[in-house]
Amino acid sequence: MKALVCIGHVPDTTSKIRFTDNDTKFDNTDIQYIIGPYEELALTRLLDIKDSGTDVHITAVNVGPVETEATLRKALAMGADEAVRVNAEPADAVFVAKQIAEVFKNGEYDVIVTGKESIDYNGSQVEGMIAEFIGLPSVSGASLFEIDGDKVKMEQEIEGGKQVLNATFPFVVSAGKGFALEPRIPNMRGIMMARRKKLDVVEPVEQNNMTEVVKHYLPEAKPQCKMVDPENVEELVRLLHEEAKII
Amino acid sequence: MAVLIYTENFNGKFKKATYELVSYGTETANKLGSEAIAVTIGNVDESTLKELGNYGAKKVFVVKNGELKDFSAQAYTAVIEQVASNNNADVIVFGNNPSGRAVAPRLTVKMNAGLAAGAVDVPSSTSPFKVKKRAYSGKAFADVIINSDVKVLTLSQNSYKIVETGGDIEIEDFTAEIPEGAYAVKLVEVVKSKGKLSVTDADILISAGRGLKGPENWGMIEEMAEILGAGTSCSRPVTDLDWRPHDEHVGQTGKVVAPNLYIAIGISGAIQHLAGVNSSKVMVCINTDADAPFFESADYGIVGDAFEVVPKLNEAFKKFIAES
Structure with missing residues (x-):
């Protein structure tokens, strides 16, 4: 199996979010960038399958400027075989999906694996967009991915439950919670080997941006928490009823 | 021009989130000076369909093709695109739930559109078309401008009020063409969460x-x-x-x-x-x-x-x- 796994370059989940340039841009100061948590699960699952003896070749792909290469190197250190960076600012989800669809067409891949959603713009967009650009089936938010010969068993979240699915290559799948259990942490050998692995840089194909982010806001500060005496919990019930009018 | 709302039904029933979405679509249509219409896939009885009118939808298309019984992102995208194109819909709204997250991005590409995922309010302006959405996992919000002719939105759950407008709704059956290969991924079984209230449904x-x-x-x-x-x-x-x-x-x-x-x-x-x-x-x-x-x-x-x-x-x- 040849897999193309999309690697998001996103602020660490513990980051304090701030904006700059009149709230038009994300403030990078002191921000650590990481592989998106769902993409980490996606890559981990593919590596687990490889370790269990199945022939898997993994290419990590990212659309971004040169700074994102550190994140791709981390994917290589985790165990991906090679990486491709599409050299462009990721203008919007349609733009990114178009680039990844192009990388897919230029290789001989069986499957594209993405994360369920990016943790910056929370789009949950790219998997379906790539699939539509290429004309492939898509499976969203998969919580299981098991290979059995030429069939892949997956579970997809639906409202109020899940669907158990059987697919044959090629298709696009986004990884949700449960795709892999614990994300893999690169070891020293992996980090050393990652330096020598192939990282190709390709130029983007043309695609108009359909959307642009023009302003950011932080959530309004909450008024101070009203403290209730633990000996007088009836007061909390009264507040929820009379003040918050929620019960 | 019209705002098309994908009103998902669950075994023939709508949820509170569906009525939120219809209220949202109706208010968006009011802002654009167009009309809110809905589409649902599967069998829904007439009295339930009429409920959609109570929140402002003027017409609902009911797609009953038997093969659509099981969810497929590819098939559902094709069906909704046909309803949208036949009715000149220029704004299409989904809930930000599993089906919305699976279908909206595909529809966006199919219709050469732009997508704002996780909207929290109706558009603050219609020209340019600007809408506020969740960003950074709820740690921030962003104003997004959609430049394409067709706009696709998903609405964050519980972020818009339910507004009862009253009103009649026209019900029309719609027969869709299902593209070949739309069910290439085979459904083995559906596993329902145990009887309890799901975390995203609970008030x-x-x-x-x-x-x-x-x-x-x-x-x-x-x-x-x-x-x-x-x-x-x-x-x-x-x-x-x-x-x-x-x-x-x-x-x-x-x-x-x-x-x-x-x-x-x-x-x-x-x-x-x-x-x-x-x-x-x-x-x-x-x-x-x-x-x-x-x-x-x-x-x-x-x-x-x-x-x-x-x-x-x-x-x-x-x-x-x-x-x-």
């Missing part, structure tokens, strides 16, 4: 964390949920330790929720947990540690031992329910 969530010390102590949490007609959820360490099922995990890497009331018991409030719950209307924090970060985000707090506070609170809730 009230009683959520507990590692502070409860072990799965055997969840009885009082379930009791509170039962008294208030609430759902139960938990923080990540609790599911990692297998104290509770994974579908109860709320937070940045679990489910993102926005109930009317979120009661956090023994949850310190790590930034990743708060990111998944901070759109709740009212939050209560019960924790032994007065410095727990959750108190900074909560509306009401009690510093105290859950094992003492929760049983007392359950009695107080019971008394309140009995008297009201």
Whole structure:
């Protein structure tokens, strides 16, 4: 199996979010960038399958400027075989999906694996967009991915439950919670080997941006928490009823 | 021109979120000076369909092709595109739920459109078409301009009010063409979550964390949920330790929720947990540690031992329910 796994370059989940340039841009100061948590699960699952003896070749792909290469190197250190960076600012989800669809067409891949959603713009967009650009089936938010010969068993979240699915290559799948259990942490050998692995840089194909982010806001500060005496919990019930009018 | 609303039905029934979405689509149509129309896939009885008119939809297309019984992102995208194109819909709205997240991006590419995912309000301007959406897992919001002729939106759950406008709705059957290969991925079975209220549907969530010390102590949490007609959820360490099922995990890497009331018991409030719950209307924090970060985000707090506070609170809730 040849897999193309999309690697998001996103602020660490513990980051304090701030904006700059009149709230038009994300403030990078002191921000650590990481592989998106769902993409980490996606890559981990593919590596687990490889370790269990199945022939898997993994290419990590990212659309971004040169700074994102550190994140791709981390994917290589985790165990991906090679990486491709599409050299462009990721203008919007349609733009990114178009680039990844192009990388897919230029290789001989069986499957594209993405994360369920990016943790910056929370789009949950790219998997379906790539699939539509290429004309492939898509499976969203998969919580299981098991290979059995030429069939892949997956579970997809639906409202109020899940669907158990059987697919044959090629298709696009986004990884949700449960795709892999614990994300893999690169070891020293992996980090050393990652330096020598192939990282190709390709130029983007043309695609108009359909959307642009023009302003950011932080959530309004909450008024101070009203403290209730633990000996007088009836007061909390009264507040929820009379003040918050929620019960 | 029209605003097309994908009104998903669940075995022939709509949910509260569907009516939120219709209210949202109707208000968006008002702003654009166009009309709100809806599409649903599957068999829904007439009285249920008429309910959509009560929230402002003027017409609903019912697609009954038998092969659409099972969900396929490819097939559903094709069907909704046909309804949209036949009716010159220039704005198409979905709920930000599993089907919306699967179909909206595909439809966006198919219709050469732009997508704003996780909108929290109707467009603040229509030319340019600008809408506010969730960003950074609820730690921020962003204004997005969609430049394409066709715009696709998904609405964040519980972020828009339900507005009853009254009004009649026209019901029309629609026969769609299903493209070949749309069911290439074979459905083996559907596994429904056990009878309980799902965390994304619950109006009230009683959520507990590692502070409860072990799965055997969840009885009082379930009791509170039962008294208030609430759902139960938990923080990540609790599911990692297998104290509770994974579908109860709320937070940045679990489910993102926005109930009317979120009661956090023994949850310190790590930034990743708060990111998944901070759109709740009212939050209560019960924790032994007065410095727990959750108190900074909560509306009401009690510093105290859950094992003492929760049983007392359950009695107080019971008394309140009995008297009201």
